[in-house]
Amino acid sequence: MERDxxxxxxxxxxxxxxxxxxxxxxxxxxxxxxxxxxxxKFVGNGAIGAVGSSYTLMTFLTSIIIGLxxxxxxxxxxxxxxxKENQMKVSFFVSFISIGLLSLVLELLCFILLPFILNWLxxxxxxxxxxxxxxxxxxxGIIFTFIYNYFAALLRALGNSKTPLLFLALxxxxxxxxxLVFVLVLKKGVAGAAIATVISQVxxxxxxMLYVFFFKRKxxxxxxxxxxxxEIFKKLKDYSLMTCLQQGIMNxxxxxxxxxxxxxxxxxxxxxxxxxxxxxxxxMPVQDFGNAxxxxxxxxxxxxxxxxxxxxxxxxxxxxxxxxxxxxLGVCLFSYQLMALFVSGNSHIIQIGMTYLRIEGSCYxxxxxxxxxxxxxxxxxxxxxxxxxxxxxxxxxxxxSYIFAPIWGKEVIWISIVIGWILADLVGIVYGIKKENxxxxxxVND
Numbered sequence: 001m002e003r004d005x006x007x008x009x010x011x012x013x014x015x016x017x018x019x020x021x022x023x024x025x026x027x028x029x030x031x032x033x034x035x036x037x038x039x040x041k042f043v044g045n046g047a048i049g050a051v052g053s054s055y056t057l058m059t060f061l062t063s064i065i066i067g068l069x070x071x072x073x074x075x076x077x078x079x080x081x082x083x084k085e086n087q088m089k090v091s092f093f094v095s096f097i098s099i100g101l102l103s104l105v106l107e108l109l110c111f112i113l114l115p116f117i118l119n120w121l122x123x124x125x126x127x128x129x130x131x132x133x134x135x136x137x138x139x140x141g142i143i144f145t146f147i148y149n150y151f152a153a154l155l156r157a158l159g160n161s162k163t164p165l166l167f168l169a170l171x172x173x174x175x176x177x178x179x180l181v182f183v184l185v186l187k188k189g190v191a192g193a194a195i196a197t198v199i200s201q202v203x204x205x206x207x208x209m210l211y212v213f214f215f216k217r218k219x220x221x222x223x224x225x226x227x228x229x230x231e232i233f234k235k236l237k238d239y240s241l242m243t244c245l246q247q248g249i250m251n252x253x254x255x256x257x258x259x260x261x262x263x264x265x266x267x268x269x270x271x272x273x274x275x276x277x278x279x280x281x282x283x284m285p286v287q288d289f290g291n292a293x294x295x296x297x298x299x300x301x302x303x304x305x306x307x308x309x310x311x312x313x314x315x316x317x318x319x320x321x322x323x324x325x326x327x328x329l330g331v332c333l334f335s336y337q338l339m340a341l342f343v344s345g346n347s348h349i350i351q352i353g354m355t356y357l358r359i360e361g362s363c364y365x366x367x368x369x370x371x372x373x374x375x376x377x378x379x380x381x382x383x384x385x386x387x388x389x390x391x392x393x394x395x396x397x398x399x400x401s402y403i404f405a406p407i408w409g410k411e412v413i414w415i416s417i418v419i420g421w422i423l424a425d426l427v428g429i430v431y432g433i434k435k436e437n438x439x440x441x442x443x444v445n446d
Contacts (some may be wrong), residue, residue: 003159005296006081006303011315018292020161022285024168034176037342038183039193051190054134055273057117057258060251064106065146067247068099069153070291071240074298074378076157081302089221090229095236096150103146110139121255122262124269130190137194144198147205151212156295158219163211171204242383246374246390253394257413260401264410271352274342278353279360282331283367286320290371297379309380310438316372324368331361352410359414366421373428385431389424396420 005013039051072095079088110117114135123131148171152164175196182192212220261272293316300309331338339353370393377386400416432438 003161005159005299006305006308010308010312011319014289014292014296014312014316014319017159017161017296018289020165021156021288021292024161024165025284025288026281027165027169027172034179038179039190051134051193051273054131054138055277057121057135057255058138060248060255061106061110061142062145062149063247063251064244065099065103065142066149067244068095068102068240069146069149070247070294070378071243071383072099072150072236073153073157074243074294074381075235075239076154077295077298077379078302078381080158081299082304084302086225087232089219089225090227091232091236092154092219093221093225094228094233095240098233098236099150099240100143100146103143107139107142110142111136114139121259124262124266126266134190134194137191138197141198141201144201144205147209148201151208154212154219155208155216156292157298159295159299161292164208167204167208167211170207171200174203175200239381239383242387243378246383246387249387249394250390253398256398257401257417260405260413261410267349268352268410270343271339271349272356274339274349275353275356275360278331278338278357282327282361283324283364285327286323286364286368287371289316289320289323290368290375292375293372294375294379297376301380313372313376313438316375317369320368320372321365324364328361328364331364332358335361355411356414359411360417363418363421366418366425369425370421370428373425373432376432377428380436385428389428392427393420393424396423 003013003017005017007013072091075091075095076088079085079091114132118128118132118135148164148167152167155161155163178196178199179193182188182196186192188195258272262269293312296312296316297309300306300312335354335357336350338357339350343349343353370389373389374386377383377389397416397420400419401413404416405412429438
């Protein structure tokens with residue numbers, strides 16, 4: 001099931017490799033939407049706010065772990081493309097121990113700092129207890145989030161994107177079923193939704209780990225690889241920490257936006273929680289396509305196929321552009337229907353969410369381009385450039401929002417997000433033309 005992305009036609013290789021990743025995250029986003037739907041319909045709008053603000057926090061925490069695993073995955077892909085099996089297996093061992101320990105520390109800190117985090121997020125008193133209870137349970141799953149994402153990153157780095165999809169599907173289906181049981185049947189409210197999530201995380205983590213140990217044992221390190229190679233650790237540190245920092249900054253900015261949104265009251269908070277999930281579901285395919293493109297670039301970078309990388313950039317840009325046009329039309333035209341799926345009997349919340357979706361939805365080409373830029377610069381090993389683009393995008397978003405939203409209203413927050421995408425795109429493209437010689441990429445012999 002492994003796919004060598006240094007061979008075969010570029011378009012078909014990218015599409016076939018990215019489809020399982022896209023389907024996997026669409027399934028995950030589908031769960032998040034179903035979770036919001038069940039809680040909103042059967043517990044209430046206050047519960048939507050509790051789960052929604054928790055979702056933003058958990059996205060930030062998860063992004064730290066995913067960033068560490070993604071960074072390691074880039075190095076795995078380079079070693080795989082260069083056919084350096086010994087170094088690849090040593091890097092497996094070093095990264096698993098390092099990221100695993102960091103994940104345990106993160107989980108412990110979350111439990112200790114939970115009251116401070118909720119106060120910083122300005123969680124309204126009316127939903128404080130539900131949010132606290134939900135997060136206290138959800139934090140149990142952090143270590144299992146690491147296990148799943150580590151083995152998923154390992155398999156994807158070697159060109160296997162189908163197996164992580166299967167175990168993510170298992171997690172999603174079990175999550176939805178357990179949600180119905182704990183919320184509808186057992187009447188456990190937001191705590192039930194949290195318990196369902198943790199159980200599902202355990203299933204996906206143990207499932208993919210056991211799969212690798214029993215069916216892909218040849219890719220795992222042996223005893224001769226169980227040593228702490230300082231040179232490989234330094235490379236892993238550079239790749240993983242930079243990617244982690246990028247993912248962390250990205251989602252920390254979103255978390256800061258959540259805190260500002262919360263200051264506008266429960267209706268805005270609830271509308272934002274629903275609209276963000278719809279928004280994430282809509283552009284998730286181009287985000288995963290960017291991650292798949294990063295693996296493509298990294299494997300070809302290891303194989304020293306620079307021409308193929310530039311041709312891949314051309315193909316990936318065209319595919320992303322076409323998708324973004326279609327999804328933008330869909331979100332803008334059906335913004336009311338999308339909001340009404342999750343919010344009943346409160347037209348004010350629906351109207352706030354519609355405004356958000358129409359502003360963001362009309363500009364998905366901007367974020368599609370940005371995800372490709374992230375993927376390219378990670379894949380060629382220029383992690384700092386990927387980080388710089390993230391700082392530009394998020395810095396613009398947070399700065400404009402905090403300065404002007406208290407004066408001109410919440411709509412400034414939605415517009416600032418788009419401005420951040422555009423500025424980061426411009427910087428990334430100009431740098432690529434000047435420093436990466438993109439001006440000569442004019443097509444592909446596919």
